[in-house]
Amino acid sequence: MKEELMKFGILEENVSLETLNTYRIKTHTKYLLHPRNEQDVLHFFKYAKEKELDFFILGNGSNVILSDTMYDGVILKLDQLKKIEYQEHELTVGAGVMINFLARDILEHGLSGLEWASGIPGTVGGSIYGNAEAYKVSTFEYLKSVRYITPDGNIKTSFKEEISHAYRTSFFKENPGYILLEATFVFPEGEKEKSLAIIKDRLQRRLTSQPLEYPSAGSVFRNPAPDMPSGKLIDDLGLKGKRIGDAMISVKHANFIINLGNATGKDIRSLIQLIHDEVERVYHIDLILEQEIKKW
Numbered sequence: 001m002k003e004e005l006m007k008f009g010i011l012e013e014n015v016s017l018e019t020l021n022t023y024r025i026k027t028h029t030k031y032l033l034h035p036r037n038e039q040d041v042l043h044f045f046k047y048a049k050e051k052e053l054d055f056f057i058l059g060n061g062s063n064v065i066l067s068d069t070m071y072d073g074v075i076l077k078l079d080q081l082k083k084i085e086y087q088e089h090e091l092t093v094g095a096g097v098m099i100n101f102l103a104r105d106i107l108e109h110g111l112s113g114l115e116w117a118s119g120i121p122g123t124v125g126g127s128i129y130g131n132a133e134a135y136k137v138s139t140f141e142y143l144k145s146v147r148y149i150t151p152d153g154n155i156k157t158s159f160k161e162e163i164s165h166a167y168r169t170s171f172f173k174e175n176p177g178y179i180l181l182e183a184t185f186v187f188p189e190g191e192k193e194k195s196l197a198i199i200k201d202r203l204q205r206r207l208t209s210q211p212l213e214y215p216s217a218g219s220v221f222r223n224p225a226p227d228m229p230s231g232k233l234i235d236d237l238g239l240k241g242k243r244i245g246d247a248m249i250s251v252k253h254a255n256f257i258i259n260l261g262n263a264t265g266k267d268i269r270s271l272i273q274l275i276h277d278e279v280e281r282v283y284h285i286d287l288i289l290e291q292e293i294k295k296w
């Protein structure tokens with residue numbers, strides 16, 4: 001199988017995933033594949049279907065909780081899909097490009113509209129999948145279209161209007177089996193200095209309100225309503241500082257779970273369950289997970 005997989009890109013074997021997920025869970029994968037281009041992704045996809053091979057896509061691993069045992073399949077890392085092509089206000093960008101990098105890159109082209117994303121450590125693919133959002137602006141705001149592989153192995157382009165999306169979710173999250181390849185955005189003209197000032201302000205706000213000094217994967221739960229932050233519900237229950245193994249509910253922000261050093265995926269999942277059950281018991285609210293458990 002190794003020889004076959006090497007046809008579809010740069011292949012690594014028995015790889016630690018510790019630096020490839022922002023929780024820094026110390027786990028491994030049998031194979032990590034970096035396809036060189038779209039055709040590599042498509043050919044791999046067809047091969048995996050034919051051989052019934054287990055695989056999944058890892059963006060920057062900033063919204064996932066990985067399992068502790070070795071993953072016996074193939075993890076696809078689309079970090080070679082990194083083109084950024086500008087045509088006046090429009091730009092086409094590979095799914096592997098980091099959205100916080102893009103937030104600054106567009107400023108060099110006289111554009112604006114991604115300041116909100118400057119503190120989001122995720123890829124464009126992962127951000128479309130989960131419709132990442134901050135300060136009331138979401139990834140779909142300036143999105144024009146998306147190019148992707150369908151579960152039956154075709155490459156398709158859809159316009160934003162054709163893709164359902166809502167608070168922290170999208171068609172792609174609700175319907176697993178699609179691979180996002182690239183996206184086209186249309187951004188308004190902007191003033192670099194103004195945008196840089198907004199970025200500075202946003203990053204400062206995050207520094208004061210979020211435990212960025214510890215590994216985490218951002219907010220754990222979606223807010224049950226716009227005026228009802230999950231963090232406040234959890235804080236009001238006195239759960240800040242609650243710890244299972246090395247996973248702890250941040251004392252700085254109750255909707256963050258942080259890794260104090262050796263947290264396992266199981267520690268984090270157990271803490272999530274505890275929070276969920278307490279909120280349900282006291283408030284009768286069924287909190288929905290924003291992060292995704294990748295269990296194997």
Ligand SMILES: Cc1cc2nc3c(=O)[nH]c(=O)nc-3n(C[C@H](O)[C@H](O)[C@H](O)COP(=O)(O)OP(=O)(O)OC[C@H]3O[C@@H](n4cnc5c(N)ncnc54)[C@H](O)[C@@H]3O)c2cc1C
Pocket residue numbers: 022056057058059060061062063064078095119120121122123124125126127128129130131132133134172178179180181212216217218219292
């Ligand atoms: C400190 C911190 C702050 C954060 N702040 C915010 C915030 O303000 N707002 C917010 O919305 N999020 C926030 N996040 C969460 C996270 O960064 C975003 O959700 C981000 O968009 C996830 O992108 P990713 O590339 O890391 O996805 P991953 O975590 O790697 O993957 C998430 C899911 O997307 C799927 N996926 C990834 N790429 C593709 C693709 N090309 N095709 C198909 N499926 C794909 C994966 O299989 C997985 O199921 C924060 C995280 C951290 C650590």
